[in-house]
Amino acid sequence: MKNKRTKLKVSAIRNGTVIDHIPAENTFRVFAMLNLENSIDHVYFGTNLESKKLGKKGIIKISNIFFKPEEISKIALVAPHATLIEIRDYDIIKKEQILLPGEIRKIVKCFNPKCVTNNQNIPTHFKIIQDYHGKMKLACRYCEKTMSMGNIEFV
Amino acid sequence: MKNKRTKLKVSAIRNGTVIDHIPAENTFRVFAMLNLENSIDHVYFGTNLESKKLGKKGIIKISNIFFKPEEISKIALVAPHATLIEIRDYDIIKKEQILLPGEIRKIVKCFNPKCVTNNQNIPTHFKIIQDYHGKMKLACRYCEKTMSMGNIEFV
Numbered sequence: 001m002k003n004k005r006t007k008l009k010v011s012a013i014r015n016g017t018v019i020d021h022i023p024a025e026n027t028f029r030v031f032a033m034l035n036l037e038n039s040i041d042h043v044y045f046g047t048n049l050e051s052k053k054l055g056k057k058g059i060i061k062i063s064n065i066f067f068k069p070e071e072i073s074k075i076a077l078v079a080p081h082a083t084l085i086e087i088r089d090y091d092i093i094k095k096e097q098i099l100l101p102g103e104i105r106k107i108v109k110c111f112n113p114k115c116v117t118n119n120q121n122i123p124t125h126f127k128i129i130q131d132y133h134g135k136m137k138l139a140c141r142y143c144e145k146t147m148s149m150g151n152i153e154f155v
Numbered sequence: 156m157k158n159k160r161t162k163l164k165v166s167a168i169r170n171g172t173v174i175d176h177i178p179a180e181n182t183f184r185v186f187a188m189l190n191l192e193n194s195i196d197h198v199y200f201g202t203n204l205e206s207k208k209l210g211k212k213g214i215i216k217i218s219n220i221f222f223k224p225e226e227i228s229k230i231a232l233v234a235p236h237a238t239l240i241e242i243r244d245y246d247i248i249k250k251e252q253i254l255l256p257g258e259i260r261k262i263v264k265c266f267n268p269k270c271v272t273n274n275q276n277i278p279t280h281f282k283i284i285q286d287y288h289g290k291m292k293l294a295c296r297y298c299e300k301t302m303s304m305g306n307i308e309f310v
Contacts (some may be wrong), residue, residue: 004245008167012160028192037183045200048218063203090159 016063018085027058115143173240182213270298
């Protein structure tokens with residue numbers, strides 16, 4: 001019996017960002033949120049990959065893109081605890097777990113149509129709280145409604 | 156100076172399909188068309204990769220999925236000349252260039268709102284033709300309008 005090629009060699013990215021340990025069901029959401037379908041640079045995307053930590057995970061690699069703190073907060077909302085790795089000239093120069101910030105300003109819409117942020121030119125502002133079941137939620141600083149992470153819509 | 160890791164080893168897919176040599180600008184279109192964002196199996200996607208043949212290409216690998224002729228015709232419309240590779244137990248069992256069929260039935264909508272296929276329960280039927288500039292177009296068998304590949308909308 002001949003040897004099977006169960007591994008392949010692929011090019012590593014020279015400069016750019018890797019987002020690893022994305023919950024598999026949200027890999028595509030992160031991809032879409034970052035507008036990667038319009039990228040003109042290398043983009044790799046893998047999902048439903050085996051992960052000891054998550055069961056199934058996703059990974060995204062993007063050449064020549066480094067995210068701003070605001071974009072990292074956005075990623076945190078749909079992929080809390082993902083790993084962010086920055087690469088320069090093939091070396092890992094930064095590797096950190098993405099953590100949910102305590103507050104989110106501007107980037108998320110309030111789901112309450114009557115909220116002042118949906119009716120006047122006021123940027124949204126949420127506190128990140130944990131409900132009685134330990135689930136993370138967004139609490140609007142203006143109308144005080146809370147919404148679950150699954151209902152998030154970005155501005 | 157230490158050696159840079161310019162190559163990475165990744166797992167090959169055991170069973171499934173690879174679509175290679177997708178024109179880079181259409182990689183995401185193929186991905187979306189095949190509803191891969193809802194896949195529960197391994198999906199890999201790479202775009203804007205160097206290609207001698209195309210300049211820039213895309214590649215998609217999907218575990219445990221083998222496409223039907225109708226789905227391959229759909230892929231052909233947005234990625235003519237892509238390579239379709241079928242893998243079973245890590246072996247390539249089929250490798251072929253996807254070719255545009257001479258006719259397309261049912262899968263594409265006619266862009267002419269007055270066409271009978273948009274007003275009665277009649278499946279669409281197009282011939283694939285080449286215009287004077289060598290561009291491939293779809294000619295509706297019913298209303299005789301021609302539309303370019305960029306305007307395709309699937310049923």
